[in-house]
Amino acid sequence: MEFDYQWLLLGLPLAFGLGWLASRLDLRQWRREQQSSPKAYFKGLNLLLNEQQDKAIDAFIEAVQHDPDTTDLHFALGNLFRRRGEYERAVRVHEHLLSRADLPRAERERAQYALAQDFMKAGLFDRAEAAYRALENTAFATEARLALLALYERSRDWPAAIETATKLEAAATGSFAQRIAHYHCELAHEADARGDSAAAEQALARARQAAAHAARPIVMQGERLARQGRHEEALATWGDLMAVQPERFALVAQAYATSAQAAGQVPQALRRLQTLYDQQPSTALLRALLQLDADPAARRRRLAEHLERQASVGAAAGLVEECLHRQDVLSPQELQSMHKVLAATARPLQRYRCAACGFEAQHYFWQCPGCHSWDSYPPRHLDEL
Numbered sequence: 001m002e003f004d005y006q007w008l009l010l011g012l013p014l015a016f017g018l019g020w021l022a023s024r025l026d027l028r029q030w031r032r033e034q035q036s037s038p039k040a041y042f043k044g045l046n047l048l049l050n051e052q053q054d055k056a057i058d059a060f061i062e063a064v065q066h067d068p069d070t071t072d073l074h075f076a077l078g079n080l081f082r083r084r085g086e087y088e089r090a091v092r093v094h095e096h097l098l099s100r101a102d103l104p105r106a107e108r109e110r111a112q113y114a115l116a117q118d119f120m121k122a123g124l125f126d127r128a129e130a131a132y133r134a135l136e137n138t139a140f141a142t143e144a145r146l147a148l149l150a151l152y153e154r155s156r157d158w159p160a161a162i163e164t165a166t167k168l169e170a171a172a173t174g175s176f177a178q179r180i181a182h183y184h185c186e187l188a189h190e191a192d193a194r195g196d197s198a199a200a201e202q203a204l205a206r207a208r209q210a211a212a213h214a215a216r217p218i219v220m221q222g223e224r225l226a227r228q229g230r231h232e233e234a235l236a237t238w239g240d241l242m243a244v245q246p247e248r249f250a251l252v253a254q255a256y257a258t259s260a261q262a263a264g265q266v267p268q269a270l271r272r273l274q275t276l277y278d279q280q281p282s283t284a285l286l287r288a289l290l291q292l293d294a295d296p297a298a299r300r301r302r303l304a305e306h307l308e309r310q311a312s313v314g315a316a317a318g319l320v321e322e323c324l325h326r327q328d329v330l331s332p333q334e335l336q337s338m339h340k341v342l343a344a345t346a347r348p349l350q351r352y353r354c355a356a357c358g359f360e361a362q363h364y365f366w367q368c369p370g371c372h373s374w375d376s377y378p379p380r381h382l383d384e385l
Helices: 005-049 053-067 072-085 087-098 103-120 125-133 141-155 158-170 177-195 197-210 215-227 231-244 246-263 265-277 283-292 296-309 315-327 332-349
Strands: none
Touching: 005 246, 072 087, 072 103, 087 103, 103 125, 125 141, 141 158, 158 177, 177 197, 177 215, 197 215, 215 231, 215 246, 231 246, 231 265, 246 265, 246 283, 265 283, 283 296
16 A cells, blocks of 8 residues: 555644644643732732731732742741741641752752741740751751750750850850850759759859859859858959959849958958949949948948939938938938939839820820820829829
């Protein structure tokens, strides 16, 4: 049977035409999909900007259905679910991304980080910890470690916090020495609570090693020595605090005075405290000086001089107490200082406070500027309520 070439001549144009028609149909379908996906995406973005989150979620879901391979749409949808507090749906979106075998490495790490944030916001801290730990040696390693550090602080897992902070400092993220010292101090507190004195001392030594100028380890070490009756050592330890962080010494000023009395070092302590008080006067240092000064006239003079320098309520109360104890009257200069203290103390209380929202104002309002309630201001100042 001979082949009829006429059929070939007729079939070739027909096949070409069918192929061209099929390509045009595919191209039209692709164009429709590409056009519908951006429209749904921009619609969702517009709704989100107008704070219509429910409708924005529906628009993003529609966009994802039109273009299931676009990861940015999945991330936008997952983040929106998290912001809405729908953590379970956010987890499903990001877990779906992680299940895709064709997902590039960078996008996979991004999805893992988003999933860890979902777990953290949902309060699933064990799963959040595992998700963050999976980001080690990735582009999100620093962010993951910072999140883990916050997690360990929240759960009071101090050994893990020390390990994570040490890694962050080694990676040149910043200085974490002060925080590491605080973590060791927390371990010392826990050791003292369970009666393990050796572990507490070791933790405090590590705290001072981590941050030599940190105030808290020195304060705690001095307090431990004072409780043990080792007052001379406590004074020497607190002397270090006076040298490296004098502004923090007020925290232990009265304890320092008590140890000085117990150790028989009152004159030396008075000189040191007076020198520090002249540089940085404070009510705490004043109380320590009054505790060590046995002369009633000198104590009264100290109180009066302090009131002239600072309008301190504590110093004013101390001066009144000193006068009552000696059954004496205030001098005109002392009365003037007392008036200055009372005026400064009363000034913030000469205000009206809204009973509905707590908004405070110097002038009386019939309508609250804060919550716009009417007649919500009691007609009395705060010091009269």
